[in-house]
Amino acid sequence: xxxxxxxxxxxLPEGFVLGAATAAYQIEGAIHAEGKGESIWDSFTRRPGxxxxxTSGETACDSYHRWxxxxxxxxxxxxxxxxxxxxxxxxxxxxxxxxxxxxVAYYDRLIDGLLxxxxxxxVTLYHWDLPQELQERGGWYSRETSxxxxxxxxxxxxxxxxxxxxxTTLNEPWTFGWFGHAYGEDAxxxxxxxxxxxxxxxxxxxxxxxxxPRIRSAAPGAEVGIVLDLNVVSPAxxxxxxxxxxxxxxxxxxxxxxxxxxxxxxxxxxxxLCADLLPEIRQGDTTTIxxxxxxxxxxxxxxxxxxxxxxxxxxxxxxxxxxxxxxxxGWEIWPRCIRDALDFVHREYGPKKLLITENGMATPPExxxxxxxxxxxxxxxxLVEHLEHVAEAARAGVPVKGYFAxxxxxxxxxxxxxxxxxxxAHVDPDTRDRRLKLSGEVFGRIARNxx
Ligand code: GBH
Numbered sequence: 001x002x003x004x005x006x007x008x009x010x011x012l013p014e015g016f017v018l019g020a021a022t023a024a025y026q027i028e029g030a031i032h033a034e035g036k037g038e039s040i041w042d043s044f045t046r047r048p049g050x051x052x053x054x055t056s057g058e059t060a061c062d063s064y065h066r067w068x069x070x071x072x073x074x075x076x077x078x079x080x081x082x083x084x085x086x087x088x089x090x091x092x093x094x095x096x097x098x099x100x101x102x103x104v105a106y107y108d109r110l111i112d113g114l115l116x117x118x119x120x121x122x123v124t125l126y127h128w129d130l131p132q133e134l135q136e137r138g139g140w141y142s143r144e145t146s147x148x149x150x151x152x153x154x155x156x157x158x159x160x161x162x163x164x165x166x167x168t169t170l171n172e173p174w175t176f177g178w179f180g181h182a183y184g185e186d187a188x189x190x191x192x193x194x195x196x197x198x199x200x201x202x203x204x205x206x207x208x209x210x211x212x213p214r215i216r217s218a219a220p221g222a223e224v225g226i227v228l229d230l231n232v233v234s235p236a237x238x239x240x241x242x243x244x245x246x247x248x249x250x251x252x253x254x255x256x257x258x259x260x261x262x263x264x265x266x267x268x269x270x271x272x273l274c275a276d277l278l279p280e281i282r283q284g285d286t287t288t289i290x291x292x293x294x295x296x297x298x299x300x301x302x303x304x305x306x307x308x309x310x311x312x313x314x315x316x317x318x319x320x321x322x323x324x325x326x327x328x329x330g331w332e333i334w335p336r337c338i339r340d341a342l343d344f345v346h347r348e349y350g351p352k353k354l355l356i357t358e359n360g361m362a363t364p365p366e367x368x369x370x371x372x373x374x375x376x377x378x379x380x381x382x383l384v385e386h387l388e389h390v391a392e393a394a395r396a397g398v399p400v401k402g403y404f405a406x407x408x409x410x411x412x413x414x415x416x417x418x419x420x421x422x423x424x425a426h427v428d429p430d431t432r433d434r435r436l437k438l439s440g441e442v443f444g445r446i447a448r449n450x451x
Pocket of ligand 1: 023171172175179229299301319330331358406413414422
């Protein structure tokens with residue numbers, strides 16, 4: 001099995017952090033337990049037809065009750081870190097006011113369990129599960145949501161932050177901004193085109209900027225960052241219309257967030273192109289957004305080949321899928337994308353430190369073999385190939401200090417339900433028992449070589 005040799009010869013820098021990632025709504029279940037409030041994913045998944053297999057996160061991996069099984073998996077792989085998110089509506093049911101004591105107690109147990117196992121918690125404050133009450137008052141179209149997020153961040157960090165060294169404000173504002181508000185494929189299911197995507201993104205970035213100083217004052221020693229999903233974009237051809245479309249796409253996917261966070265401005269070409277579709281951007285907003293950060297988290301799964309097309313006018317682009325290897329979600333496997341994204345962001349924006357906060361692949365639904373284990377060599381290969389490029393970037397001087405595999409175990413994959421597993425561990429659909437797949441064992445071997 002030559003992959004094992006490649007895995008064994010991976011040389012990551014000293015102190016490099018290897019971990020696995022999850023998100024609250026995708027794993028916890030217990031959506032009505034002990035004072036938890038309703039979130040937009042609870043309500044969205046009840047709409048007929050929006051989730052391909054008609055499922056929801058109602059039970060998911062039942063991590064609300066089985067969190068110690070999750071820790072056992074991390075231990076079995078010898079991982080040094082676990083990236084998870086707090087359910088906002090579990091912590092603070094209506095998105096404002098006092099915290100829910102049972103929610104705080106749940107994350108307390110999880111964090112204490114991780115620390116006992118020698119695993120560092122990397123905690124994300126928002127991974128897409130807005131309290132429904134805030135949605136009813138405008139959600140990410142409203143500045144009030146930015147204010148509420150900053151209040152929530154401070155309270156949450158004050159409640160559990162004494163044991164957490166790494167905080168992330170938002171996971172992927174591009175994805176929840178655009179897939180939730182421009183295309184309508186994710187909660188809250190609004191298909192408002194470019195106007196929706198930009199408004200949600202601005203208020204999300206503002207929420208991030210308002211929250212950072214509040215987090216710092218509540219947890220002075222902790223590192224604070226944001227997680228962006230970056231895609232290195234190449235034009236489908238040399239034709240000027242394809243080159244221009246690729247630049248427009250890259251402007252909203254990468255530069256809109258990076259320019260705001262690192263330079264305190266939005267990209268001029270997008271501001272001009274979308275002049276009639278912009279939300280209210282007040283004087284000082286982009287300065288608020290551009291807080292100094294300790295790290296940038298990068299989620300990356302694929303490259304983007306983009307040509308001119310009909311999507312989201314006036315961005316007017318189309319995704320092109322060149323011949324090649326593809327995952328079960330239809331994403332091209334192009335391991336070099338991770339190196340290109342790291343190089344790009346290091347060169348153009350120079351964050352102090354970079355973490356790959358998600359990378360992984362989906363397969364069709366998997367069934368354990370006669371030995372009870374899922375054999376997923378293609379996922380193991382995906383991880384190793386991407387890690388080889390991360391190692392190269394580090395050797396070339398890019399300050400990339402960690403890598404989190406998406407995801408610890410098979411879970412609720414948003415609009416795809418349970419049809420496209422991404423896990424390092426299989427979760428039995430009836431008993432919810434977890435078991436490491438072959439890929440989890442390979443990843444564990446890499447982690448042990450690295451520590
Ligand atoms: C991440 O998003 C999420 O953070 C995580 O919760 C999720 O489970 C994981 O990835 C796997 O999906 O135009 O073909 O790219 C990934 C970013 C951006 C991927 C939007 C899907 C739309 C389809 N997503 N993208 S495509």
